[in-house]
Amino acid sequence: MATFKLKIVTPDEAMFDGEARSLTVRTVEGDVCILPGHINFLTALGMGEAKVVPAEGEARRAACIGGMLSVNGEQVTLAPTTFEWADQIDLSRAERAREQAQEKLAHREKLNDHEFAIAEAKLKRALVRSSVASRR
Amino acid sequence: MAGVSMKDIKLRIRSMESTKQITKAMEMVAASKLRRAQDNVTRSRPYFETIYATMCAIARSSGSFTSPYLESREVKKSCYVVIAGDRGLAGGYNHNVLKLAEAEMAQRSVTVVPIGKKSVENFRAHGYDILTDAYIQAGSMSVSDCFTLAKDLCGRFLAGEFDEVRIVYTGFVSILTQQPTAMTVLPLQGEGEPEAAPSETIYEPDSETLFAAIVPEYLGGLLYGALCECVASEQGARRTAMDSATKNAEEMIGDLSLKYNRARQGAITQEITEIVAGSTGS
Structure with missing residues (x-):
């Protein structure tokens, strides 16, 4: 299955850096889901749940608040102010x-x-x- | 005569030793704080670099829209955020960054946001126009403080209170090297060539709302990143300074011990000579 490069960085830590199949986040406008081959895209994040489906392994959920999401070619960057995996909350x-x-x-x-x-x-x-x- | 000088030397050695103990302790404290600060820098750097690169890319490809954050206006007034340390005894750390800041500010109309006690004291003493001195403790600034400051600066920038915002901070190159740096953060700078296809990016909800939301975040992120670098630099500079102070103290103690031993030997020799002279005399 096709994948894209996903990088999740917060001021405190780099949370994720690798291949992913899909990313769902809540933006200021509502939920969006990024799949491979997405057009270049830039938006501001709202407050809500993020779901990351890595290339291998199970989907992971997280609380994701503030910041921005940018898609540039195959490189997707999520730079939230707060990002916590569900199992770490x-x-x-x-x-x-x-x-x-x-x-x-x-x-x-x-x-x-x-x-x-x-x-x-x-x-x-x-x-x-x-x-x-x-x-x- | 020899006795007095011996006593003097002994006193000086003792005072040198206590100085050495202090500098040694400070060095060890700085080294342990440095380790933590260095961790912080390595963990926050990806964020710092990513948002900076992303915003630069946006600024480059912004042919299709305008935003007050992107326009470079004629610079009538600049705002400088100057980050220095809270304490002295860190070698040239505070001096270097403040010197750079003052060189940058010379001949311009500026307003200053000093961060760190040394920075606040310096700009207050030199009569600069200070925007806020709420950030007197650089060491205890949190992420949310940075975001509050960033929001405030963005608001004032949009209101036209100043036409550019620059950060002067000390970049943490390595444990031994720290580089004072000045960086323009607003208006956004597009480094390098404009991208070939600028119109292909979708901005949601629309570029203006988007910029109003993410530029303060970007600035806050940069401030926090710069602050992490500064804290690490300060500890690095202090460690180096205290290390050399300890070495100097050791050297002086060595010199003084030599002198002390010579004086002692001299005194003994003299005593023997006197005794021998006395016994042959009688």
Whole structure:
């Protein structure tokens, strides 16, 4: 089966570098699936689940937040700000973060816009993490 | 007479030894921190290089659309992000990067974002226009700090507060070599030849929304990468400086011990001569 070169890099680590059969990620517009032979493509990533099907082995799922996806010929580059494989997510930590964020957001009137945005972003991240982790 | 000088020498040796102990300890601390910082650099470098290469490629092939991030305006005001260390005693590390920054800034209208205590102190003392001095601790800056700063800079860049953004940092070449570097990050620079088929790329949702979303990420990524390089460079420079300080101390202790032994020998010889002279005299 045809494959393409996939590279996943985050500020902390290179997560994946090798051949893959398909890559599904959530962009700001919705989910896209990249298959071999895709036209050159560039988009910004949203918050959601990513699915990588490597050339050999099982499909792997991950939480993938922010950053960009670029397809240039046969080279696909995924550069998210956060990328965590589903089996590496600490579910209890994500749940705790979710509760904390929700608690904060419950008192909307006490927060200024900046704090509100931070709490909201935290909640979204926690939700993505826990939904990816709990469906493994 | 010999006794006094012997005592002096002994004191100096002792003080040299305690200095040596301190520099030795600092060297070992720097070496262990360096190992961690070096790991960080090697792990973040792929990201740093990938996003830089991707953005350069986009800037090159941007024939089909325009974006305020791509246009190079006439540079009336520049914004410099200068990353230096939090502490001294790192050889020429802080001095070199600040010297480069000042050389770059000379004759221009600039605003500075100093990162690191030494950088903040330097620009404050020289009366530069400082945009923010919230990043006084270069060592404790996190990824999210970098992204916040990047978002802020992008906003100000778009608002026209300055026409270019440059980063001055110290690149980590190897443990022994660190290279102060200045790099233009905004507007985006397309290095090399324009690509043959620029129109074949799909941008989603559209180029403008896309750029508004990914340019701050790109800048944040670059800042974080530069910061990692700087932290590693600082530790590298400190290790080298402390290593040579320890060696110098050892050398001085050697010299002084020699002098001390000579003086001691001299004193003994004199004593014997005096005794012999006294016994033959009687």
